[in-house]
Structure formats: structure tokens, C-alpha cells
Amino acid sequence: AQKITQTQPGMFVQEKEAVTLDCTYDTSDPSYGLFWYKQPSSGEMIFLIYQGSYDQQNATEGRYSLNFQKARKSANLVISASQLGDSAMYFCAMSLPPGGGSEKLVFGKGTKLTVNP
Amino acid sequence: DTGVSQDPRHKITKRGQNVTFRCDPISEHNRLYWYRQTLGQGPEFLTYFQNEAQLEKSRLLSDRFSAERPKGSFSTLEIQRTEQGDSAMYLCASRGQGTEAFFGQGTRLTVV
Numbered sequence: 001a002q003k004i005t006q007t008q009p010g011m012f013v014q015e016k017e018a019v020t021l022d023c024t025y026d027t028s029d030p031s032y033g034l035f036w037y038k039q040p041s042s043g044e045m046i047f048l049i050y051q052g053s054y055d056q057q058n059a060t061e062g063r064y065s066l067n068f069q070k071a072r073k074s075a076n077l078v079i080s081a082s083q084l085g086d087s088a089m090y091f092c093a094m095s096l097p098p099g100g101g102s103e104k105l106v107f108g109k110g111t112k113l114t115v116n117p
Numbered sequence: 118d119t120g121v122s123q124d125p126r127h128k129i130t131k132r133g134q135n136v137t138f139r140c141d142p143i144s145e146h147n148r149l150y151w152y153r154q155t156l157g158q159g160p161e162f163l164t165y166f167q168n169e170a171q172l173e174k175s176r177l178l179s180d181r182f183s184a185e186r187p188k189g190s191f192s193t194l195e196i197q198r199t200e201q202g203d204s205a206m207y208l209c210a211s212r213g214q215g216t217e218a219f220f221g222q223g224t225r226l227t228v229v
Contacts, residue, residue, distance in 0.1 A: 050217055104162040
């Protein structure tokens with residue numbers, strides 16, 4: 001069964017510094033997608049970045065980049081130049097293979113990031 | 118606002134009462150999902166619709182839970198005879214042809 005593990009319950013970073021949030025995953029299927037979502041205290045899940053299992057390059061979206069190491073089954077999120085507004089819960093998720101299925105998301109337990117001024 | 122909309126944002130109910138939540142997805146999205154999130158956990162999948170057809174249900178979805186999506190537009194999630202263990206955030210998400218799912222702000226249910 002697909003599983004996502006986030007081992008850091010909480011992380012602290014100074015404003016303007018970079019931070020890495022860890023995510024490892026488990027699946028036997030060769031085709032999958034990996035996602036990172038941000039959840040502020042308001043509750044909404046905000047999509048940040050996506051990496052497909054066959055993508056050759058690591059995904060980047062502005063200050064967000066995904067360090068994808070397929071052999072190690074890890075998909076760490078790197079946030080550069082942290083801002084106070086980055087303080088939130090961050091969830092790593094995996095979608096089941098496309099092609100007929102629901103492509104539902106399986107989430108980790110999340111990491112609470114606090115950015116200090 | 119053209120995002121996913123959920124109503125109500127908060128609901129407090131007495132144990133044993135029925136509750137119904139509504140989700141309005143992004144208009145061109147044919148795929149709709151319901152998730153449940155308890156304190157300190159990530160969201161867990163409940164059910165999936167493609168247009169009006171409910172194609173997948175989690176075993177988490179007991180027979181007290183029912184979801185509909187008439188006409189393939191908005192969706193409702195009803196919980197009958199609520200229990201304290203039903204207290205959670207209920208999240209709706211929709212998805213079009215792209216890879217990412219867009220979430221609403223959720224409905225926080227408290228059963229007292």
C-alpha cells in the first residue's frame with residue numbers, strides 16, 4: 001500500500017534562510033505523482049509543487065523546489081528565502097497511478113514550519 | 118472567487134443529530150473528492166466522484182455517511198446520527214485535466 005512518511009513534526013527557520021522539509025514514500029508502482037501542500041491556520045490546503053515519477057528534472061516553483069531522489073524514495077521540499085507568511089503546516093502527498101483510477105491523494109502527517117523574524 | 122467553496126465553515130451539533138455539508142467545485146472540474154482531517158493528522162480520503170458518478174468510497178465511509186453529486190456540479194456530504202468521533206475537518210477538493218487538486222477551506226465539525 002502507498003504510504004507517506006514525514007518525520008519532522010516541527011521545524012524552525014530564521015526569516016530569509018532556506019529550509020528543507022523531509023518526505024519519504026513507499027509504493028511498488030512505477031507510476032505515481034508527488035505533491036506538497038501548505039495548510040495555514042485557516043484550513044485551506046494550498047498546492048505548492050508537483051513531481052511526476054518519470055520526470056527527469058526536479059520540480060521548481062518560485063521559492064519552492066522538490067529534491068526528488070527516486071532510488072531513496074524521497075521527495076524533500078526546499079523553501080528558499082523563508083518569509084514570515086511561510087509559517088504553516090506542510091503536507092507531502094502521493095497520488096495513485098493515473099489511467100482509470102481516482103488518483104486520490106495519500107497524505108503524510110505533516111510538518112509544522114515556524115519562521116522566526 | 119472561482120475556487121472551491123464549502124459551506125458551512127463551522128458546524129457544532131449534538132451527538133445523534135444529522136448534518137449536511139456542501140461543496141461547490143471549480144466549475145469546469147469534473148472530478149470531486151471528499152477528505153477528512155483529524156487533529157494532528159493529514160487528510161484521509163473518503164470518496165470520489167467523476168461527474169455525477171460516485172466511483173470510489175473508502176472503508177472509512179461508514180453507512181452513516183452518504184455523499185451525492187447531482188448533475189455533476191455541487192456535492193453534499195451527509196452524516197447521520199453523528200458521533201463524537203466524527204468531529205473533524207471535512208475537506209472537499211476538485212480536479213480538472215491538470216495534475217493538482219484544488220481544495221476548499223473545509224468544514225470544521227464539532228460533535229458535542
